[in-house]
Amino acid sequence: MTIDLHAETRPTGVDAAVAAARRVIDALVRAGDISGADMADVADRLNAVADDLEDTAPPLDERLVDMWRGDGNTRHDPVTGPENPIAPPLRYEAVDTRTIEATTTLGLPHQGPPSSVHGGVSALLLDHTLGVANGWAGTSGMTAELTLRYHRLTPLFEPITVAARQVSVDGRKIRTTGEITANGEPCVTAEGLFIATYPPRPR
Numbered sequence: 309m310t311i312d313l314h315a316e317t318r319p320t321g322v323d324a325a326v327a328a329a330r331r332v333i334d335a336l337v338r339a340g341d342i343s344g345a346d347m348a349d350v351a352d353r354l355n356a357v358a359d360d361l362e363d364t365a366p367p368l369d370e371r372l373v374d375m376w377r378g379d380g381n382t383r384h385d386p387v388t389g390p391e392n393p394i395a396p397p398l399r400y401e402a403v404d405t406r407t408i409e410a411t412t413t414l415g416l417p418h419q420g421p422p423s424s425v426h427g428g429v430s431a432l433l434l435d436h437t438l439g440v441a442n443g444w445a446g447t448s449g450m451t452a453e454l455t456l457r458y459h460r461l462t463p464l465f466e467p468i469t470v471a472a473r474q475v476s477v478d479g480r481k482i483r484t485t486g487e488i489t490a491n492g493e494p495c496v497t498a499e500g501l502f503i504a505t506y507p508p509r510p511r
């Protein structure tokens with residue numbers, strides 16, 4: 309079964325609100341307490357938005373069923389999801405039948421070392437990208453092992469490419485590799501063992 313590599317971002321609905329929330333997250337981290345903003349007022353206004361959303365949200369089990377309808381997690385996952393404000397978001401393209409890649413630029417919300425991507429964020433991007441590469445290649449699974457090597461700092465504020473390739477399928481064991489590169493140089497490389505299975509979708 310071929311999977312969709314990315315969900316289209318819609319200009320309206322929750323996607324538009326999520327895009328605004330990403331701007332807010334970025335702007336807050338950028339501003340800190342040395343900005344000229346009235347942060348008490350900012351907090352009041354953001355809490356008013358959250359109050360409104362919480363008051364009108366569906367029951368959790370109903371939303372979970374809704375999330376896992378149709379093309380599954382591509383709309384809400386924390387790496388590519390247009391419905392998820394913590395997703396950068398990545399937008400995958402096929403390189404070949406087993407390989408995918410996405411190019412993005414990360415900013416201050418994802419900082420670890422100075423002006424560099426947090427190692428846990430790199431792990432998130434690679435885990436997910438390896439997982440989607442498996443789906444693209446035709447055999448999906450759950451991450452059982454993920455081994456990362458951090459070769460050099462991964463820069464913020466400039467394009468980085470996250471790529472993954474399914475290497476082999478042996479019974480239920482799927483082996484997948486990936487890397488994050490900047491300016492063509494490897495920053496992080498990954499080797500993953502996935503086990504072919506997936507939890508049932510909420511119904």
Ligand SMILES: CCCCCCCCCC(=O)SCCNC(=O)CCNC(=O)[C@H](O)C(C)(C)COP(=O)(O)OP(=O)(O)OC[C@H]1O[C@@H](n2cnc3c(N)ncnc32)[C@H](O)[C@@H]1OP(=O)(O)O
Pocket residue numbers: 311381435436438439440442443444448449450451452453480481501503505
């Ligand atoms: C198209 C969709 C795209 C979606 C992309 C999303 C990507 C997101 C990726 C994730 O984040 S997944 C979430 C993180 N992973 C987990 O939470 C997994 C938690 N662990 C489990 O659920 C189970 O341990 C697991 C499914 C991995 C394996 O349990 P099973 O009961 O299905 O497997 P089993 O114990 O029967 O082992 C099957 C084989 O795998 C081997 N195996 C299992 N876990 C292993 C491990 N950790 N290391 C090495 N080998 C392992 C095991 O030895 C055995 O080998 P043999 O067949 O040779 O005997």
